[in-house]
Amino acid sequence: MSKQGRGTDSEGEACCQGVASAPLGEEQAADLAKAFKALGDPVRLRLLSMIASRDGGEVCVCELTPAFELSQPTISHHLKLLRQAGLIDCERRGTWVYYWALPAALNRLAAFLRSAEPAGVGA
Amino acid sequence: MSKQGRGTDSEGEACCQGVASAPLGEEQAADLAKAFKALGDPVRLRLLSMIASRDGGEVCVCELTPAFELSQPTISHHLKLLRQAGLIDCERRGTWVYYWALPAALNRLAAFLRSAEPAGVGA
DNA sequence: AGGTTGCATCAACGAATGTCAATACAGCAA
């Protein structure tokens, strides 16, 4: 539970230019694939959106678990994967654990996808 | 091999408001997860970037396969998954098959991720 | 101290995924 800066946005790693800019090296592909794989599950997507759409920016696990018809260990597992992917982070505060999204990571992925066809080329 | 309009960009489906806008329903989550899952593999990410970064917009399979140290059926399989995810499309032209990216699909995913923290809130 | 609640980890299972060799199909060329 690292409790990092909660990045407003810009973080180092200008990184890859976007899907339509260059053929993408093996390392960058492996790095991005980890993040996208974490997004490739409906439960994790819903968890992430529940966390990211929260006004205070934080959500207690005790609010996330009952929102799904899944066991508590399963939700905990998905939260762990999202955290390992660098998309969210968490902190224990007394009895409860709070999660928040890391916008820098999400914007990095968005920037990678966005650069597809800036203007109009085909047709 | 549908050969659709090769959308310059805008396509119906304004769809979901973005990860930070709403808790995301089950259907939307399942739909988005399919696309993200397709991006969750390094080989498919490299394939997609090779296709999307092509000037003419099209790439022959005969150029994609030798770029990887994988068997031809494996590459064909990954291309099929990308196509089923709606991220690319293809057309047979004589002996060869050409693939191109579908920017509308990529931009839809980017739009979903982008809306995370527009300005600066945390820290 | 003991008891209770919230969350994480462990061990195990079926299901899905990535990969390949073998095969099938489509189009071109003699």
Add this chain to the structure above:
DNA sequence: TTGCTGTATTGACATTCGTTGATGCAACCT
């Protein structure tokens, strides 16, 4: 026609993934 080349499909395999019940750990409350 027969043969050859490019691509897709099939069948099989090892690995990974999603899920759960059982268990462990941390923090609160008597």
